[in-house]
Amino acid sequence: MTPVAPEPEYACLFLPFPPTVNNLFVNNPRTRGRFPSRLYKAWREETARALEKQRPLPSFAGPVRVTYSFGRPDRRRRDLANYEKAASDALVTAGVLADDCQIEHLTLRWDADVVGCRAEIEPLGATA
Numbered sequence: 001m002t003p004v005a006p007e008p009e010y011a012c013l014f015l016p017f018p019p020t021v022n023n024l025f026v027n028n029p030r031t032r033g034r035f036p037s038r039l040y041k042a043w044r045e046e047t048a049r050a051l052e053k054q055r056p057l058p059s060f061a062g063p064v065r066v067t068y069s070f071g072r073p074d075r076r077r078r079d080l081a082n083y084e085k086a087a088s089d090a091l092v093t094a095g096v097l098a099d100d101c102q103i104e105h106l107t108l109r110w111d112a113d114v115v116g117c118r119a120e121i122e123p124l125g126a127t128a
Contacts, residue, residue: 008121011057014119018047020083044090047090065105066091066122068109070083070116071117
């Protein structure tokens, strides 16, 4: 029997600043399909390299609380909620989460001390 590693109590990972959800996919009018945009593909590659440098990555099996702190890349007005999708999908792709439906408590915030995106993940206990 293979020993199972205990679920981490906390993890903090750093990602590049994600593209807005409005720019993740483009429509193909000929096929009526949707596919990842060039911008999103490039961001996913950059994110994979950033996470590779943070190995070994934690893995959470149960429900989690995630706090995303985003550093503002410029002075433009931005809708904070539009940046969560790419970041959550990156955690799934990296194997940190099995599925983004594990996120049962989500906090999004701007943070002047962050460059890019900081993802803090905690398992939800019975008292959460």
